[in-house]
Amino acid sequence: MERMNDLLEKYFRGETSLTEEAELKHYFVSNENIRAEHEAYRALFVAFDQEKQDTSDIPFSKVLQQQHKVKRFWIRTFSYSGIAAVLVLALWIQRPQQEKDYAIMHGRRIDDPEYAQKYAEKKMNDVNEMIQNGLKPLRNMEAIKENLRTADKNGILKHEILESDKNNNINN
Numbered sequence: 001m002e003r004m005n006d007l008l009e010k011y012f013r014g015e016t017s018l019t020e021e022a023e024l025k026h027y028f029v030s031n032e033n034i035r036a037e038h039e040a041y042r043a044l045f046v047a048f049d050q051e052k053q054d055t056s057d058i059p060f061s062k063v064l065q066q067q068h069k070v071k072r073f074w075i076r077t078f079s080y081s082g083i084a085a086v087l088v089l090a091l092w093i094q095r096p097q098q099e100k101d102y103a104i105m106h107g108r109r110i111d112d113p114e115y116a117q118k119y120a121e122k123k124m125n126d127v128n129e130m131i132q133n134g135l136k137p138l139r140n141m142e143a144i145k146e147n148l149r150t151a152d153k154n155g156i157l158k159h160e161i162l163e164s165d166k167n168n169n170i171n172n
Contacts, residue, residue, distance in 0.1 A: 004038060
């Protein structure tokens with residue numbers, strides 16, 4: 001019986017061979033004379049033997065059919081979800097432009113492009129006029145400088161020209 005104790009230790013460590021496991025099964029399942037110390041292990045080996053002999057009530061093909069149905073359900077669900085996502089994305093990308101170009105003038109939305117363009121041109125002309133008027137004194141100074149250069153060449157006194165320049169600045 002020392003042999004059975006050694007085999008049980010090897011079995012629970014996972015070190016038994018198939019022949020040793022068959023010997024343990026024969027001892028616990030087929031043998032009527034089991035020592036009292038080994039009686040606790042008998043139920044374990046009997047349960048393994050019954051499990052091996054049991055057949056399922058549900059045929060294996062039915063289980064596979066159920067698995068295939070569940071698998072097909074998920075495949076269809078993901079396929080339909082993907083198709084719906086693609087359609088939504090395509091419609092979002094290709095949606096018609098609902099709002100045309102517009103401009104905001106004095107807090108109001110202007111949808112007429114011709115009116116907005118005319119208004120912008122008018123404002124640009126106003127700015128251009130303001131710049132031209134702002135540059136007039138500089139043009140007058142350039143003319144005076146040119147007159148001074150000419151006067152030096154002709155011998156005219158500079159102070160007379162400077163006085164006329166002062167008078168021009170006062171008038172403007």
